[in-house]
Amino acid sequence: MNLDHLIPILVSTVIAATPLIYAALGELVTERAGVLNLGVEGMMLVGAVAAFAAGIATGSLSIAFVAGMLAATALSLLFAFLTLSLQTNQVATGLALTLFGVGLSAFVGRDYAGMPIERVPKIDIAGLSDLPVIGPLLLNYDLPVYLSIALYFAVQHFLTRTHTGLRLRACGESPTVAHAIGAPVIAIRYRAVMFGGAMAGIAGAYLSTALTPMWVEGLSAGRGWIALALVVFATWKPLRVLLGAYLFGGVTVMQLYAQGFGVEVPSEFLSMLPYAATIIVLVIICRDPKTILLNQPASLGKSFHPDA
């Protein structure tokens, strides 16, 4: 395998990883505030179909991304209202959100299946994108790819270097203490959940307008769940989300290229790879219970009610 083969593989890896980065960083912020939202898959699908529909209707990809973001945020607001204001069980509500999102997106998207849409354009930096190796490898992606890296830096900075980020983490570790020192726990958690929703929406929009520029029922194919697993894999640290996403992007891409290189395995087994890899990675991270105990936000998934 020489460089000419390697570059397209690496480029596809980065592109396949991008929706995972958005969804997983969003969920990471939600979880660091102490809320477990299992509805990522549903929010992603709704974001994907909303973006696709808006893109078809307006012909504008920026509007498509905004639409995807808004639709998924609306769904996350529903989740926040149920779990934070009405104190419902987070696991059950998250599952409901995914089941609802799967149904809603299939319903809304029924007329869009099979329609073509213009792919998010790659940025051509005059002169630079044509440089050998560096050009195609680093300087010839679409805008959301670069923004996903920026998002990583923003989330990292927000969580570790800002006062608001500190308060958000306090809500995830001990909402009682956060409340006692005057942090509006419920309001902070609302915002964290909505941020998670918005990012899942962008991830969905990227799926339906860039990764596979089309809409089919169940387009996300479990990527929302893989994003959830990534957060565990990353032990709730943004940098490891980034690395994990590229690892998974690589596994997804490998499945496509393996056949091209004459690997004699039925395609179904190659399609199992990302899911099997998720399980293996979870086992590796979780096998020492201390890893999870020390890193998981202490109040993850637990309801908090300031008046109770």
Next chain:
Amino acid sequence: MSQPDSLLRRLWPFRLERRATPSAAMRLASPLIAGVAMALTGLIVFLILGQDPLVAFRVFFIAPFGGSYEIGELLLKATPLMLCALGLAIGFKANVWNIGAEGQLIVGAIAGSAVALFGSESLGALTVPLMMLAGAIGGMAWAAIPAFLRTRFHTNEILVSLMLVYIAQQLLGYLVHGPWKDPAGYNFPQSRAFAEAAILPALVEGTRVTGALIMALVLAVLAWLFTAKTHAGYRMQVAGLAPAAARYAGFSDTRNIWLALLVGGGMAGLAGISEVAGPIGLLQAVISPGYGFAAIIVAFVGRLHPFGIVLASLLMSLLYLGGEAAQVELQLPSSITGLFQGSLLFYLLAADLFIGFRLRRIVRAVAP
């Protein structure tokens, strides 16, 4: 009250007040409230789609009770939902979140089909019982993976059981596109049709209901006996309601997790083989319209109680049939079923809050 809370407070000027005791009436009323709220949502959706809401409502919710064949279909579709949900509920009660029933259903169907495809000539009357056994074992084996990984390596059973759904779907796809494909099947991705001896006969003439329904009802009674009358069932309930108390009492977490996943997987496996040996009659690339996921909703709507689940599975079956009827008669997309299923669970979860709480308007002591 700190300042940033005030906007929230103005939008939502209510306070939750814990009831002295959980309301038993509300526990039973909540699924009904959710059902009514879902039906109202349905009316609105029909209006948006430009349908006469009353006509659509009749097609969707009333027509499936039209005659003996229709009622047969209702019971037929309720059966796999019932089987999956009964098993899942036992786990949910113990805080074991198996959400991979769909995958366990598929592997159960594959295992049972292996008996049907390769043994039906020699097994005779034993074929169907052995298929059922293989189906249950297949589902249990698939559920044993998250059980083993959770108890041995502390992995989250939600994520593992869900990942295994995708893997099971690929496995089924491989078999019906590859080694098990019917050579005389015009290249369709399906196995050859099961022999007569490997098919569940219709229970009532003129319907498609099979003995699987009886099996599901018997299992509902057994599930009730297990939860209400056995020590193992009691241990699992304690583990769900008060994990600390369960640990203090020395109840084994490991045993609960294994039991919950094996029972859930076994029942889902039975659902799978009952589908392929019943209404489908062969193995094909898609054997379930998401029964394993819908069963999660059934389990909650049925209050995690076996008899409640029997009723809830009929409601969910109605949603499937209503979706099909709406597609045929009104040209509405059948995916409307998923929309109703999801909103039903939302309404239920919201209504459930009022089992333990009631809403009080916040009255400020001093005017702002």
